[in-house]
Amino acid sequence: MFSGSLWAQQDVLYTQFMFNKLSYNPGYAGTEDSPTLLAVYRNQWMGLEGAPNTQVLSYNQRILNNRVGLGGNLNRSSIGITTSMTFDVTYAYRIPFKRGTLSIGLQPGVRYFHQNWADPRLRAIDQNDLSIPTEPSTKYLPNVGFGAYYKGYKWYAGLAIPRLVANNIDFSEFGTEISREVQHINAMGGIQFDLNDDVRLTPQALLRYAFNAPFDADVNVSVMLHRKFYLGATYRVGGDTNGAGESVDALIGVQATENLFLCLSYDIGFTRLRKFSNGSVEASVRWEFNPPAEGSIPDNPLGN
DSSP states (O other): OOOOOOOOOSSOOOOTTTTOOOGTTTTGGGGGSSSSEEEEEEEESSSSOOOOOOEEEEEEEEEETTTTTEEEEEEEEETTTTEEEEEEEEEEEEETTTEEEEEEEEEEEEEEEEEEETTTTOOOOOTTOTTSSSSSSEEEEEEEEEEEEESSEEEEEEEEEOOOOOOOOOOSSSSSOBBBBOOEEEEEEEEEEEEEEEOOOEEEEEEEEEEEESEEEEEEEEEETTTTEEEEEEEEOOOOSTTTTEEEEEEEEEOOOSSSSEEEEEEEHHHHHHGGGOOEEEEEEEESSSOOOHHHOOOOOEEE
């Protein structure tokens, strides 16, 4: 007898956003001093059946005398009966200034949606409801994103909309259009402090806004010790906790070799879902093909 609408963020949240900036901002391509390959695995709300699970493979590098950045993202996400795969190619033009570099990026891509309506976990109350598919459904959606990223001597800032087109993502065969992709605005920034030769402190933040959904943000403080050991903590706002926030996240990493950096994070949730799950875990592996001679520092906004 009654119907309503639900509005929410659609993009995946990453606790290790500081290492995965290309997923949020196309302008980040080519910012690293070295060609860089990144792999990310995220298991959200462990123990809750059908909860989000995400894998990312990302690459970026500079070309043409450092004036152009190229990159790409391959993202696979699943939640419930829905699986999506997104492939983005990123081009960024880099404009040098006296105290930094401004990168303007474009990100064309395509997303593949698959919904398995034959999943045995689904139990249709009305077997004759024509609006509910009975067979798996697929859809391909092209899109394009835009972003700007400025890297100063020891600070960075960026603003981006990774997908500009509000594609129809409804699988109905009867002409209705209920579900659409929503534009997400991502803003990020950070600054590095060298406390001494062995300790580097980097506070940074990621601000996210999806139209018609609540504002969201991650605020992180990280420390790099002896250019080898990484420790960090993040506070995520939002959730249903009346201001207490979504989660507190702990990060620990190590520069295992000159090229290889590993990081693991764990999210301690505050929302009502904490009663049904065991938190969220995320792991990243980062390989820099040609790091600077003094060693790569993953949390450094300068990328060197």
